[in-house]
Amino acid sequence: MIGAGPAGVRAAQALVEAGLRPVVIDEGRRDGGQIYRRQPEGFTRTYETLYGSEADRARALHRDFDALRGKIDYVPETLVWNIEPGAVHVMSGTRHRRMTFDALIICSGATDRLMPVPGWHHAGTYSLGGAQVALKSQGCAIGSRVVMMGTGPLLYLVAAQYVKAGATVSAVLDTSTFADRMRALRQLLAVPSTLKKGIALMGVLRRARVPVHRAITPLAILGTSEHGVQGVRVKQANGATLDVPCDAVAIGYHLRSETQLADLAGCEFRFDQALQQWLPLADEDGRSSVHGVYLAGDGARVRGADAAERAGRLAALAALSDMNIGDHAQEADKLRMQLSRFTRFAAGLRTAFPWPARLAAALPDDTIVCRCEAVTAGELRRVVNEMGAQEANRAKAFSRVGMGRCQGRFCAHAGAEVIAAEARVPLEAVGRLRGQAPVKPLPMALAPHEDMETSE
Incomplete structure (x- = not known):
């Protein structure tokens, strides 16, 4: 499993209840993800101060994860930087490991749009x-x-x-x-x-x-x-x-789903017209287009922390069902019904707080779009008009947009809007930047790697 936020914790909990001992890989120092991120050891601020109205949910998630610690293999402060069929490549400090899996649940969360x-x-x-x-x-x-x-x-x-x-x-x-x-x-x-x-x-x-x-x-x-x-x-x-x-x-x-790991896992993507984003294909239980790879939480579709908890558990139940472990049909039905409410609510949020696509066309030419590589809106317009680069990856090759440290996480959406507006084509026609390993920078000096066999 990748991620120890709301979706990851609930997925791990379901697997443990079924008698499995999953490996939970987490880029953070401690569990909780972004929304329920724990404060460092030694800090004494109360849950109410840190999480406000979400204090009870944060406390429950942390408590339940603490109860799981002896029943899972928790690997914190570890970056999953590549995925191949049946294995993930991770970095902990300067130590590289290749970890194999029978099933992979990706709970990668979301970042700012x-x-x-x-x-x-x-x-x-x-x-x-x-x-x-x-x-x-x-x-x-x-x-x-x-x-x-x-x-x-x-x-x-x-x-x-x-x-x-x-x-x-x-x-x-x-x-x-x-x-x-x-x-x-x-x-x-x-x-x-x-x-x-x-x-x-x-x-x-x-x-x-x-x-x-x-x-x-x-x-x-x-x-x-x-x-x-x-x-x-x-x-x-x-x-x-x-x-x-x-x-x-x-x-x-608002937020954008963190989809680079799903891309590296080989998942198919589709353009969501309502969200105006490319998202990995997954059924309502979290099964991706790749056998044995499951997607849950905001990394698959942004619906909030409450929905992520349910989606994480549902994805774990789908994995168990596919491995012929137990009968979870009744609980899965209940979770799907609950998630439908959050899907409607998320649609309401999109209406209440629309993505301001119109702002991209109005950006002055000297506005920096890609902060990593200092690529301006004018440069993107130039590669459209002078080089015919109306597709995201072609524009990337000519301008270096999305080639920097963030690998397009913070500039890809707005960059695509600038290209679409200048080329006068639908945003869908611009496509998306293809995910490439490593998804984040790695140290130049790597320790010898080792293989690790895992069951989840």
């Missing part, structure tokens, strides 16, 4: 997820006066977490509108408890008197190469320009 804005390369610009990691793992804010900008539930969650931690949030700047939320209300009522939590986050910001501006258009992150971020400039719904002074900004537009 980002839209560039002029000036986002200045020091002090973070993703919303990065700002959250700093708070949970290091116990610090990303700045003394922070602006949160983008759209989606994570925008308000991180802002509320910063407020509760005592940090100064100068403003929350949201590209979505009140009308978007009203259109989504019926679908959001599919999970009223989660909707109520979202409304409570707004209450936290209101009581802290944090300015919240909706229907904004990002214009620039103000700053210099010497001093970093100094402010954010946006256009308001009434057309007026608003400058918000700050020394750090966190941006994000």
